[in-house]
Amino acid sequence: MSEAIVQNPQVPAVVARSGVVKRLAKNPLAILALLLLAGTVVASFLAPVLATHDPNFGDLQAVLAGPSAEHILGTDSLGRDVFSRLLFASQVTLAAAALAAVVAIAIGVPAGLLAGYHGGWFDGSANWVTNMLMSLPGIIVLLAVRAATGPSVWISMLVFGVLLAPSFYRLTRTAVKSVRNELYVDAARVSGLSDTRIMSRHIFSVVRAPIIIQTANVAGVAIAIQSGLEFLGLGDPLVPTWGVMLSDAFRNVYLTPLLLVWPALAIAITTVCLAILGNALRDSLEDGQKVPRVRKPRLEASAPAPSAVTTDTATNAVSDHLLVVDGLRIGYPQAGGTMKTVVDGVSLHVDRGEVLGIVGESGSGKSQTAFAILGLLPDTAEILGGGITIGSTRTVTPGSRQVSQARIAALRGKGIAYIPQEPMSNLDPAFTIGYQLVRPMVKVLGISKAEARRRALELLVTVGIVNPQRTFDAYPHEISGGMAQRVLIAGAVSCEPDLLIADEPTTALDVTVQAEVLDLLRDLQKRLGMGMIIVTHNFGVVSDICDRVVVMKDGTLAEGGDVRTILRAPQHDYTRQLLASTLEGKLPMSMLTTGTKA
Numbered sequence: 001m002s003e004a005i006v007q008n009p010q011v012p013a014v015v016a017r018s019g020v021v022k023r024l025a026k027n028p029l030a031i032l033a034l035l036l037l038a039g040t041v042v043a044s045f046l047a048p049v050l051a052t053h054d055p056n057f058g059d060l061q062a063v064l065a066g067p068s069a070e071h072i073l074g075t076d077s078l079g080r081d082v083f084s085r086l087l088f089a090s091q092v093t094l095a096a097a098a099l100a101a102v103v104a105i106a107i108g109v110p111a112g113l114l115a116g117y118h119g120g121w122f123d124g125s126a127n128w129v130t131n132m133l134m135s136l137p138g139i140i141v142l143l144a145v146r147a148a149t150g151p152s153v154w155i156s157m158l159v160f161g162v163l164l165a166p167s168f169y170r171l172t173r174t175a176v177k178s179v180r181n182e183l184y185v186d187a188a189r190v191s192g193l194s195d196t197r198i199m200s201r202h203i204f205s206v207v208r209a210p211i212i213i214q215t216a217n218v219a220g221v222a223i224a225i226q227s228g229l230e231f232l233g234l235g236d237p238l239v240p241t242w243g244v245m246l247s248d249a250f251r252n253v254y255l256t257p258l259l260l261v262w263p264a265l266a267i268a269i270t271t272v273c274l275a276i277l278g279n280a281l282r283d284s285l286e287d288g289q290k291v292p293r294v295r296k297p298r299l300e301a302s303a304p305a306p307s308a309v310t311t312d313t314a315t316n317a318v319s320d321h322l323l324v325v326d327g328l329r330i331g332y333p334q335a336g337g338t339m340k341t342v343v344d345g346v347s348l349h350v351d352r353g354e355v356l357g358i359v360g361e362s363g364s365g366k367s368q369t370a371f372a373i374l375g376l377l378p379d380t381a382e383i384l385g386g387g388i389t390i391g392s393t394r395t396v397t398p399g400s401r402q403v404s405q406a407r408i409a410a411l412r413g414k415g416i417a418y419i420p421q422e423p424m425s426n427l428d429p430a431f432t433i434g435y436q437l438v439r440p441m442v443k444v445l446g447i448s449k450a451e452a453r454r455r456a457l458e459l460l461v462t463v464g465i466v467n468p469q470r471t472f473d474a475y476p477h478e479i480s481g482g483m484a485q486r487v488l489i490a491g492a493v494s495c496e497p498d499l500l501i502a503d504e505p506t507t508a509l510d511v512t513v514q515a516e517v518l519d520l521l522r523d524l525q526k527r528l529g530m531g532m533i534i535v536t537h538n539f540g541v542v543s544d545i546c547d548r549v550v551v552m553k554d555g556t557l558a559e560g561g562d563v564r565t566i567l568r569a570p571q572h573d574y575t576r577q578l579l580a581s582t583l584e585g586k587l588p589m590s591m592l593t594t595g596t597k598a
């Protein structure tokens with residue numbers, strides 16, 4: 001449900017961003033660099049106004065003249081006004097450096113986003129092209145281009161931009177890969193947002209800051225390379241640039257050494273300021289990110305026991321159920337060429353208006369089964385057999401190795417929704433709660449923002465948030481874990497899904513809040529008539545909220561059926577052990593005699 005996420009889920013990006021500005025403001029060197037750069041840019045824009053002479057007009061009466069009232073910085077070897085040329089040269093030099101940076105960003109960033117997010121053949125091909133570009137000697141390429149196309153600074157910088165693209169590509173790809181499997185990205189997918197939207201809003205926000213830093217550095221390098229080429233006499237003498245001026249001044253260094261100072265100062269000040277600014281930005285960001293990133297938990301591998309498929313009794317009636325999982329098998333290829341089977345022949349179903357509990361000890365395959373239904377399995381996972389049907393959509397057909405992302409994407413939001421285990425990691429720290437609630441509703445239900453906003457506020461009331469407007473306007477770090485879980489529940493039910501999957505929805509919460517959240521879930525499920533799956537290791541939760549339960553052990557179903565029956569007369573030793581350990585000697589029947597379950 002989250003509509004964008006940045007950096008560390010525990011370090012809200014907005015805070016980090018405002019912190020960056022504050023830290024930058026406290027760095028006098030960064031401020032000075034910023035002011036000097038801003039001054040140079042403004043002067044270059046105002047060149048036509050500020051210049052006292054035509055930059056290419058040569059006064060042969062005043063060749064190599066020193067500073068005077070008419071020529072503030074003197075004249076060059078053709079009697080042209082140095083001050084005016086310097087201003088116009090700033091325009092060309094800065095614009096050409098910007099061209100190189102823009103080309104590098106335009107190629108490198110989208111390619112890095114795609115390669116990092118999707119991987120696959122594009123990643124492989126892009127890496128190959130990147131390696132090839134990086135192995136080219138840049139200066140030789142630029143000299144060859146100059147020889148082939150003439151002394152145009154624009155063409156040189158365009159080609160230089162292409163040569164610089166790999167640095168942006170690698171930066172973006174690495175950053176995207178590091179957040180690709182974050183929970184909030186999964187949550188955004190499950191809420192029905194498209195890959196393009198997730199990449200542009202959630203993933204791009206992670207690489208924004210490094211790209212800004214890299215741009216500052218790349219622009220400095222572009223100015224240095226551009227000036228270096230022109231200093232060697234490869235620039236267009238008719239176009240004033242700092243490098244061309246430097247080259248002209250160097251030829252007359254014994255006659256008027258002062259001429260060398262102005263373009264050299266302009267180049268030095270601009271490149272140094274860009275480097276200082278880039279470093280200051282990096283330092284500010286690093287200072288603001290000292291809390292380590294919370295990674296998506298991955299359990300230790302354990303060898304699955306031999307398959308002991310016990311199917312949930314009513315599974316064969318495929319057609320009328322809201323969800324049917326039929327003989328599902330999931331595996332992970334191992335280094336030695338073997339396959340680790342983590343879900344082995346699981347069959348279950350869920351009907352409208354009923355709650356199914358999937359219970360089992362840690363590592364028994366509950367989450368893998370739920371992730372397969374949600375289409376959230378990692379890319380490394382393989383469907384080894386079986387099928388999944390949600391409503392009338394087969395998201396896993398017999399024989400397919402992966403969940404069909406196209407089909408599951410069409411179901412997300414309205415057909416199926418998800419309440420995750422860790423509320424905080426599933427909210428994007430860069431956006432307000434309200435924004436994160438409104439966006440999926442606008443996208444999935446096609447309603448206006450105003451209508452979605454009204455519904456979001458109502459939903460916040462429904463899930464028991466006392467001050468909905470304040471929570472709506474708050475960022476995730478400004479609310480508690482219990483409130484965050486309520487917000488996620490509000491988000492999950494906002495599009496009134498047919499099927500809701502809650503993966504250990506109370507595990508991360510304080511015990512006092514757990515019961516309230518379970519009550520809320522049960523209430524919403526009844527009110528909306530949703531089918532619901534609760535993944536849990538806790539039989540207490542099962543007895544409290546579920547109609548039916550399936551017990552998982554080592555990737556297989558140990559047994560399944562009506563909750564009362566299973567609690568009263570568990571058939572399987574493993575179920576008995578699990579019951580004994582969960583209920584710690586308390587009598588489950590006492591809970592059930594007054595229960596309301598059918």
Ligand SMILES: Nc1ncnc2c1ncn2[C@@H]1O[C@H](COP(=O)(O)OP(=O)(O)OP(=O)(O)O)[C@@H](O)[C@H]1O
Pocket residue numbers: 298299300301302332342360361362363364365366367368369378380537
């Ligand atoms: N990416 C992965 N690669 C390899 N094995 C994995 C991967 N993810 C999960 N597994 C394995 O799959 C098995 C089932 O994991 P799953 O997360 O479904 O367990 P679970 O019953 O939900 O446990 P918990 O209650 O602790 O979340 C475990 O043995 C786990 O090590």
